Amino acid sequence: MILSFPVLLALGLCLVPVQSKPAGILFCTDIFLKHFYFLNPILSYDSLGSSLVQECFEEAKKLVDDAYKYSREESLRRVRRQMVRPHDALRLMKQPRADTRTAVRSADYMAQTLRLLHDRVHRVHKRSLNATDLLSAEDLMSLAEITGCLGRVRLPNCRTTPNLNRYRTATSVCNNLNNPRLGASNTAFTRWLPAQYDDGISQPKGFLNRTFNGFFLPLVRQVSNNILATTDAGVVNDTEFTHLVTLFGQWNDHDLTFTPFSPSIKSFANGINCDESCENTEPCIPIAIPPNDPRLPTGPESCIPAFRSAPACGTGYSAYNFGGDPNNREQINALTSFLDLGQVYGSEEKLALDLRDLTNDRGLLRANTEFRDNGRDLLPFSSMETNMCATRQRVTNDTNAREVPCFIAGDVRVDENIALTSIHTLFFREHNRLARALKRINPQWDSETLYQEARKIQGAYTQMFVFRDYLPHIVGDDVMRKQLGRYPGYNPSVDPSVSNVFATAAYRFAHLAIQPKLARLDENYRENRQFPSVPLFKAFFAPWRVVFEGGIDPLIRGLVGRPAKLNTQDHMMVDALRERLFEFVQHLALDLGSLNMIRGRDHGLPGYNDWRRFCGLSQPSNQAELAQVLNNTDLARRLLELYGTPANIDVWLGGVAEPFVRGGRVGPLFACLIATQFQRIRQGDRLWWENPGVFTPQQRAALSKVTISRIICDNTGIRAVPRDAFNIASRGNRLTNCSNIRSLNLSAWREPRPCSNNSDTENRSRWIQEPKPRFVDPVWCQVTLIYAVFLGKIIS
Ligand SMILES: *[C@@H]1O[C@H](CO)[C@@H](O)[C@H](O)[C@H]1NC(C)=O
Ligand SMILES: *[C@@H]1O[C@H](CO)[C@@H](O)[C@H](O)[C@H]1NC(C)=O
Ligand SMILES: *[C@@H]1O[C@H](CO)[C@@H](O)[C@H](O)[C@H]1NC(C)=O
Ligand SMILES: *[C@@H]1O[C@H](CO)[C@@H](O)[C@H](O)[C@H]1NC(C)=O
Numbered sequence: 001m002i003l004s005f006p007v008l009l010a011l012g013l014c015l016v017p018v019q020s021k022p023a024g025i026l027f028c029t030d031i032f033l034k035h036f037y038f039l040n041p042i043l044s045y046d047s048l049g050s051s052l053v054q055e056c057f058e059e060a061k062k063l064v065d066d067a068y069k070y071s072r073e074e075s076l077r078r079v080r081r082q083m084v085r086p087h088d089a090l091r092l093m094k095q096p097r098a099d100t101r102t103a104v105r106s107a108d109y110m111a112q113t114l115r116l117l118h119d120r121v122h123r124v125h126k127r128s129l130n131a132t133d134l135l136s137a138e139d140l141m142s143l144a145e146i147t148g149c150l151g152r153v154r155l156p157n158c159r160t161t162p163n164l165n166r167y168r169t170a171t172s173v174c175n176n177l178n179n180p181r182l183g184a185s186n187t188a189f190t191r192w193l194p195a196q197y198d199d200g201i202s203q204p205k206g207f208l209n210r211t212f213n214g215f216f217l218p219l220v221r222q223v224s225n226n227i228l229a230t231t232d233a234g235v236v237n238d239t240e241f242t243h244l245v246t247l248f249g250q251w252n253d254h255d256l257t258f259t260p261f262s263p264s265i266k267s268f269a270n271g272i273n274c275d276e277s278c279e280n281t282e283p284c285i286p287i288a289i290p291p292n293d294p295r296l297p298t299g300p301e302s303c304i305p306a307f308r309s310a311p312a313c314g315t316g317y318s319a320y321n322f323g324g325d326p327n328n329r330e331q332i333n334a335l336t337s338f339l340d341l342g343q344v345y346g347s348e349e350k351l352a353l354d355l356r357d358l359t360n361d362r363g364l365l366r367a368n369t370e371f372r373d374n375g376r377d378l379l380p381f382s383s384m385e386t387n388m389c390a391t392r393q394r395v396t397n398d399t400n401a402r403e404v405p406c407f408i409a410g411d412v413r414v415d416e417n418i419a420l421t422s423i424h425t426l427f428f429r430e431h432n433r434l435a436r437a438l439k440r441i442n443p444q445w446d447s448e449t450l451y452q453e454a455r456k457i458q459g460a461y462t463q464m465f466v467f468r469d470y471l472p473h474i475v476g477d478d479v480m481r482k483q484l485g486r487y488p489g490y491n492p493s494v495d496p497s498v499s500n501v502f503a504t505a506a507y508r509f510a511h512l513a514i515q516p517k518l519a520r521l522d523e524n525y526r527e528n529r530q531f532p533s534v535p536l537f538k539a540f541f542a543p544w545r546v547v548f549e550g551g552i553d554p555l556i557r558g559l560v561g562r563p564a565k566l567n568t569q570d571h572m573m574v575d576a577l578r579e580r581l582f583e584f585v586q587h588l589a590l591d592l593g594s595l596n597m598i599r600g601r602d603h604g605l606p607g608y609n610d611w612r613r614f615c616g617l618s619q620p621s622n623q624a625e626l627a628q629v630l631n632n633t634d635l636a637r638r639l640l641e642l643y644g645t646p647a648n649i650d651v652w653l654g655g656v657a658e659p660f661v662r663g664g665r666v667g668p669l670f671a672c673l674i675a676t677q678f679q680r681i682r683q684g685d686r687l688w689w690e691n692p693g694v695f696t697p698q699q700r701a702a703l704s705k706v707t708i709s710r711i712i713c714d715n716t717g718i719r720a721v722p723r724d725a726f727n728i729a730s731r732g733n734r735l736t737n738c739s740n741i742r743s744l745n746l747s748a749w750r751e752p753r754p755c756s757n758n759s760d761t762e763n764r765s766r767w768i769q770e771p772k773p774r775f776v777d778p779v780w781c782q783v784t785l786i787y788a789v790f791l792g793k794i795i796s
């Protein structure tokens, strides 16, 4: 070991403050650099040399590129031959694209180069040496550069970003001026509790078959079978909330979180194909099937193929090698952490531009050029050569049926189910409606201004709908009051980043509120005769149902006119998700319950009790105490039969098993985790709609009156809606003629027309008071950058 103890200590000490206390960073970095400078000669003394690093990098690059290429070709082949299996569908949907793919690729280059270096050193020295202990600082830096990892942490220059105080960037880079990547897309999820990997660094929980708290973890599929199963007949309807509440949850999740999978379907280390083996080998994380499974074939050779989430650059083993300081594998969030309607606009510049209609100066989003929905726009089609959405012939058993491509939108999961597709279509239309209306009142505005102003209004909508309308129904009034009450103002030291536990566990609660059928209703909110309700398992990747089966109106009516499923402890997850997920034909369908739990283990999430402690809740230690927490003796018994101890319960499962808080639809644990996340998203957003200076007081007043029902009225052929789209129509919430629902009054967006035409593009948004941006010192940025690279920790 060449790194001395004080250096490790300095590194350790620096690890925490780098994210939270900007003031602390300089201090820590100083120490770090001093030691580094001091160590540098020692490191280079016994250096491995640049040529070896270069050699290993070339080999690693070929390995990774070949695996990606093979995987891509294999996927294309399956799609063409219509051999897409359910796990292929999931994998293709969770493929990293564009800049996310670059991020994932860089991380793979880095990890594989270091793995190869490690092997070489081991071979030459005949003893185990840490390769990076022998790398010079220059070599490490150049490795970071050639893999692309350096680019992932390089801090952008916010000074050159136009309209920094008026509009969001697509990636949300520079939302936080002190720490420009905070909350930006393609950075790592944050952690509120340290990860618990099997080897302390990267291996999924349960991979090495070791015990936790004295017990082995049960097979996730066994847990799913014993705890989650319910039949469609057993579904209990929610008596208060509509199915829109459920789908709005999915919709909103797709604004905030997307965890890409590895693009490779075979192991880098040994070439094992994840589809053909049940071995645990990166990136394969097969789901074993328990004996006597009611649906799936059992035996050692039988498993559901699954893939690990891609690591972020310089985390996991590569971080371990980087500084000799054990660091955890972190996962990537491809989306921005802000409520900015990224699922409409895209979270990367290139996609955002691609979604726009740049053929004219009206600031519109691109619409479908082949089909319309009763005279209204549909989303544009994807030009991808793989058509995942060619499911019509298989589902209808009609080989002459015309297939259509997938729709595209700001989030790639737009086609996951047709109810979600309808919500996408709704807000896409609202953008174009707003852009046209703004153009009428401000004909002088150019395309960019129209686009950004309409986008900004939609961002405010989503923040309002989530806080005012949605969250109270989920976390209940008490938590709402305690954590999400009055807007406390912007605080640049609050980290808005989405946490791993929120994305991987808490915000997946709504999977238990999904109905087995998507209702399609006529003008009178009765079953649509021509195109009746669709079983959920026949609604995955089916844009053709929107195109050829009556458009979005019947589906939107189904969402606001029918109840959500109620998650009860006896009837948790419907078969469409547990037994028929992405089932198109014969192949093994996926189980969403198993997937959620394996994902939690893949990400090294701590167990149920650790999170209860984090939230200041009791930690049950035996069956009696668990029974009390769950208010259910039988469920507590069945859980402990599987887990042995409450501490080991997978946090997603423990969370959804809890009885609801008063007025909400999650238990105390998830109410806390969800509220904590949204508290940070709001307070850490410089462009939050209520932050003074973002909108004028007149604009805020106009915005605060908008409802989802109005958006439905303005963008569909639906003429009667419940006033409150989240509450089931009742005596106090009757179906109302759209003419009685208030429209957004845009007069506060009218800009005084300049008297002469030579003036005033500069003063375009005269109603916005621009706060002086505060910038960080570029020298300081560089220092932080070096620090971040050597810690192998993305500033996220
Ligand atoms: C490599 O580094 C790790 C972490 O610092 C340390 O535990 C291990 O002993 C090192 N191995 C060698 C051979 O120095
Ligand atoms: C894990 O180890 C235990 C005891 O060593 C053994 O009984 C069990 O079968 C193992 N499980 C798996 C999945 O290998
Ligand atoms: C629940 O609601 C669905 C959709 O409206 C309906 O088809 C079903 O019959 C209801 N189930 C019960 C038990 O009322
Ligand atoms: C599909 O159609 C073929 C031929 O018309 C028929 O033999 C087959 O049974 C049908 N399959 C289903 C699932 O309806």
Ligand SMILES: *[C@@H]1O[C@H](CO)[C@@H](O)[C@H](O)[C@H]1NC(C)=O
Pocket (backbone or CB within 6 Å): 631, 659
């Ligand atoms: C606990 O369960 C009982 C019946 O099982 C029910 O009557 C009671 O309302 C529940 N209490 C709470 C707080 O949910």
Ligand SMILES: *[C@@H]1O[C@H](CO)[C@@H](O)[C@H](O)[C@H]1NC(C)=O
Pocket (backbone or CB within 6 Å): 719, 720, 737, 738, 739
């Ligand atoms: C809704 O109101 C408009 C205007 O007041 C009226 O023309 C229309 O007939 C009403 N529609 C229904 C379904 O009541």
Ligand SMILES: *[C@@H]1O[C@H](CO)[C@@H](O)[C@H](O)[C@H]1NC(C)=O
Pocket (backbone or CB within 6 Å): 698, 745, 746, 747, 748
């Ligand atoms: C819109 O708001 C303006 C003031 O901002 C007001 O004068 C006008 O009457 C409002 N229009 C409607 C239709 O409410």
Ligand SMILES: *[C@@H]1O[C@H](CO)[C@@H](O)[C@H](O)[C@H]1NC(C)=O
Pocket (backbone or CB within 6 Å): 757, 758
């Ligand atoms: C604006 O000014 C230019 C020259 O300065 C003139 O050619 C043009 O006609 C003017 N446009 C309008 C709308 O007044």
Ligand SMILES: *[C@@H]1O[C@H](CO)[C@@H](O)[C@H](O)[C@H]1NC(C)=O
Pocket (backbone or CB within 6 Å): 759, 760, 762, 763
């Ligand atoms: C633009 O704004 C500046 C500063 O607020 C002001 O001095 C100037 O007169 C404005 N120009 C026009 C044409 O309104």
